[in-house]
Amino acid sequence: MFRRTALALVALGLVAATSSCARSGPDPAVADTSRGPITVWLSDNAQEIGWGNAMVADWNRQHPDQKVTARQIPAGKTSEEAESASIIAGNSACLVFNGSPASVPQFQQQAGLVALNTFPGAAAYIKARTGARAAQYESADGEFYQMPWKTNPVMILYNKKIFAKAGIDPDHPDLTTYARFVAASKKIVSSGAAPSAIWPSPASDFFQPWYDYYPAFIAQSHGQPLVKDGKPQFDSPAGRAAMDFWNTLYRDKLAPQEAYPGDAMAEGRTAMATVGPWAIAAYQGKVDWGVMPVPTQNGMPADQVHTFSDEKSVDMFTACKNRLTAWDVLKFATSEQQDGKLLSATGQMPMRTNLLGTYASWFARNAGYRPFADAASRTVEVPDVAGSIDMWQEFRDDYSRSVIFGKQSPDAALHEASVKISKILAEY
Amino acid sequence: MSTATATAPRSPAPGRPPATADRRRRFLPRVGHWFVTPYVVFLLVVFAYPLLYNLWISFHRFYFTAPGAHVPSRWVGFANYRDVFADPVVRKSFVNIGIFLVINVPLTVVLALVLAAALNAKLPFRGFFRAAFYLPYVTASVALVAVWSFLFGSDGLVDKVLGPLAPDPSWLVNSTWAMPVLAFFVTWKQLGFFVMLYLAALQNVSGELYDAASVDGADTLRTFLSVTVPGVRPATTVVTVFAIITGSNLFTEPYLLTGGGGPADASVSPVLVMYQKGIEQAHPDFAAALGVVLVVLVVALSLIARRFTEKGD
Numbered sequence: 147m148f149r150r151t152a153l154a155l156v157a158l159g160l161v162a163a164t165s166s167c168a169r170s171g172p173d174p175a176v177a178d179t180s181r182g183p184i185t186v187w188l189s190d191n192a193q194e195i196g197w198g199n200a201m202v203a204d205w206n207r208q209h210p211d212q213k214v215t216a217r218q219i220p221a222g223k224t225s226e227e228a229e230s231a232s233i234i235a236g237n238s239a240c241l242v243f244n245g246s247p248a249s250v251p252q253f254q255q256q257a258g259l260v261a262l263n264t265f266p267g268a269a270a271y272i273k274a275r276t277g278a279r280a281a282q283y284e285s286a287d288g289e290f291y292q293m294p295w296k297t298n299p300v301m302i303l304y305n306k307k308i309f310a311k312a313g314i315d316p317d318h319p320d321l322t323t324y325a326r327f328v329a330a331s332k333k334i335v336s337s338g339a340a341p342s343a344i345w346p347s348p349a350s351d352f353f354q355p356w357y358d359y360y361p362a363f364i365a366q367s368h369g370q371p372l373v374k375d376g377k378p379q380f381d382s383p384a385g386r387a388a389m390d391f392w393n394t395l396y397r398d399k400l401a402p403q404e405a406y407p408g409d410a411m412a413e414g415r416t417a418m419a420t421v422g423p424w425a426i427a428a429y430q431g432k433v434d435w436g437v438m439p440v441p442t443q444n445g446m447p448a449d450q451v452h453t454f455s456d457e458k459s460v461d462m463f464t465a466c467k468n469r470l471t472a473w474d475v476l477k478f479a480t481s482e483q484q485d486g487k488l489l490s491a492t493g494q495m496p497m498r499t500n501l502l503g504t505y506a507s508w509f510a511r512n513a514g515y516r517p518f519a520d521a522a523s524r525t526v527e528v529p530d531v532a533g534s535i536d537m538w539q540e541f542r543d544d545y546s547r548s549v550i551f552g553k554q555s556p557d558a559a560l561h562e563a564s565v566k567i568s569k570i571l572a573e574y
Numbered sequence: 575m576s577t578a579t580a581t582a583p584r585s586p587a588p589g590r591p592p593a594t595a596d597r598r599r600r601f602l603p604r605v606g607h608w609f610v611t612p613y614v615v616f617l618l619v620v621f622a623y624p625l626l627y628n629l630w631i632s633f634h635r636f637y638f639t640a641p642g643a644h645v646p647s648r649w650v651g652f653a654n655y656r657d658v659f660a661d662p663v664v665r666k667s668f669v670n671i672g673i674f675l676v677i678n679v680p681l682t683v684v685l686a687l688v689l690a691a692a693l694n695a696k697l698p699f700r701g702f703f704r705a706a707f708y709l710p711y712v713t714a715s716v717a718l719v720a721v722w723s724f725l726f727g728s729d730g731l732v733d734k735v736l737g738p739l740a741p742d743p744s745w746l747v748n749s750t751w752a753m754p755v756l757a758f759f760v761t762w763k764q765l766g767f768f769v770m771l772y773l774a775a776l777q778n779v780s781g782e783l784y785d786a787a788s789v790d791g792a793d794t795l796r797t798f799l800s801v802t803v804p805g806v807r808p809a810t811t812v813v814t815v816f817a818i819i820t821g822s823n824l825f826t827e828p829y830l831l832t833g834g835g836g837p838a839d840a841s842v843s844p845v846l847v848m849y850q851k852g853i854e855q856a857h858p859d860f861a862a863a864l865g866v867v868l869v870v871l872v873v874a875l876s877l878i879a880r881r882f883t884e885k886g887d
Binding site for chain 2: 170171172227233234236244251252257258341347348349350351352402403404405407409414464465495535536539546550551553
């Protein structure tokens with residue numbers, strides 16, 4: 147009896163193993179030319195959900211035979227983790243409206259993304275809508291595995307009341323240079339206006355440099371990405387200047403080394419934050435805010451300062467069985483009309499050329515968003531390279547050790563990071 | 575008489591045909607198998623298969639792909655293990671776990687036993703205290719981490735009470751103190767569970783032993799050391815092994831309380847590295863090798879702890 151039970155269990159195991167090896171996805175030749183119902187995933191941002199549901203309702207009214215269902219991205223520590231897990235399980239939505247460009251090389255390697263160039267006119271459509279910035283979203287093989295969708299150009303949002311309390315002109319703070327920024331930060335802390343000047347997350351997550359070092363480096367280097375033509379760009383005078391700027395803020399205890407268990411800006415625990423236009427809606431009624439560009443060593447006019455895009459793309463996944471419908475929905479969701487609705491609902495900038503001209507009346511009514519719209523045309527993306535996440539994690543580890551916690555000289559750490567990242571890029 | 579009844583040879587019950595008795599005799603042992611089968615299947619599917627698959631992955635260049643994507647997984651021998659041992663962050667994570675276990679395990683065993691002995695005595699509000707110690711164990715780590723962040727932050731309650739004696743930089747961003755704070759946090763959080771284990775074990779310690787100790791003139795401490803401690807030795811083995819296993823799998827606390835293993839990897843743990851490498855950076859082969867190393871280490875530590883706690887039995 148026991149032998150028979152054991153045999154039955156072994157048979158069960160073999161069936162399970164065989165079935166897991168025989169997993170199959172949709173036939174691309176069929177899926178690429180099929181129309182029908184699809185599912186799309188949205189982020190958990192309340193304004194984006196509102197826009198997404200309205201967009202889907204608009205589509206469904208016009209296309210009752212190709213019904214679209216909108217859902218939130220399944221819960222995970224990050225949406226990228228949930229997307230990666232869904233690729234492996236083969237149950238991704240057709241479209242995800244929250245793709246991080248840094249994850250695209252990894253999703254490509256997992257054979258999880260559909261190259262949008264598969265659809266006639268796709269590359270031309272993306273380039274016409276996004277302009278020259280579209281090149282940053284093209285993969286090394288010349289394909290677009292993502293549709294650049296919306297950007298949150300990173301700028302410095304500041305609390306006018308705290309500035310006034312510290313004796314800084316809240317309407318014209320003029321903190322364009324590192325020296326002025328540091329001097330103002332010292333005033334904020336020494337006057338007791340706020341316990342800290344600026345409070346970026348000191349956590350070790352690979353994506354944290356996008357909100358402290360990377361915007362400063364991009365601004366100082368006049369728009370260089372972290373890596374160009376397979377070579378790290380930050381072990382340079384511009385990279386070292388940006389590193390020294392942040393190191394000064396930590397060393398002089400103007401930026402805390404600890405993570406704040408809440409929103410330091412909203413709770414008045416800090417005077418400034420590196421954020422995109424999404425923050426305006428988030429801080430509405432909580433912070434009397436002003437906005438200024440990321441500082442540089444010697445200062446430069448606001449209309450010349452480049453910054454990090456904090457862009458989110460729309461990705462089409464290979465689990466999609468009705469890809470023609472998905473492509474049509476993608477074009478519909480990124481049309482001039484829907485982009486206008488997205489801007490109006492979320493305050494985030496569609497990846498579209500001439501934003502200020504196209505939506506002039508909206509910007510006239512919402513002047514606070516104009517600096518972000520202006521900066522949107524000078525945004526720089528994370529490099530689209532294989533090993534992207536490894537590279538950012540390595541950078542963050544070296545940055546944390548030296549700049550935040552002072553365990554190593556920042557210059558030495560920067561050089562070390564450059565050498566290690568070159569090695570990572572060479573391995574892929 | 576009773577012995578004779580118990581050992582009497584089985585015979586068909588009066589009035590029941592022999593065929594029924596035979597069927598019953600054949601069926602009864604099978605019932606046991608059927609009862610045990612669901613758990614065996616569960617073990618095979620949830621533990622054995624993933625463990626063997628993990629072992630297989632650790633010897634191959636491997637990454638997860640979408641269904642239908644055929645990517646050959648090349649045999650690489652011990653290359654993933656070499657990468658694991660060559661990684662300074664991994665080595666640091668094992669040192670950190672060593673520090674954690676040295677603080678957490680003895681503290682857990684001693685505090686849980688002392689508290690269980692105290693809660694086993696007739697105390698006023700005993701039920702309240704039992705529930706109070708158990709509460710952190712059933713509360714979500716995320717909520718408790720937020721409370722501890724406020725307590726141990728640079729302007730938190732602990733630093734305010736300590737004044738100039740508080741460390742600089744503060745606890746959670748201090749390379750020396752980050753890991754001990756995590757060890758104290760986990761000890762406090764898990765204590766209720768281990769107190770319950772000891773309370774259950776204490777119910778099996780014979781009252782006669784305490785009476786005998788009392789007659790021999792033993793004081794409270796001597797009674798505790800000579801009767802209670804040996805009496806709950808099997809529970810001590812369980813508590814020690816459990817504490818080693820949960821401590822070695824440390825993840826949530828360094829991820830949330832010290833900002834992902836900070837400052838500068840001072841509180842990074844092997845499971846946190848597995849998460850970064852396996853999930854975030856899509857290197858399941860490296861993570862699998864690290865997982866195997868961790869399993870071997872935990873098994874070895876558990877066997878040593880078992881031998882140590884059962885010494886003299």
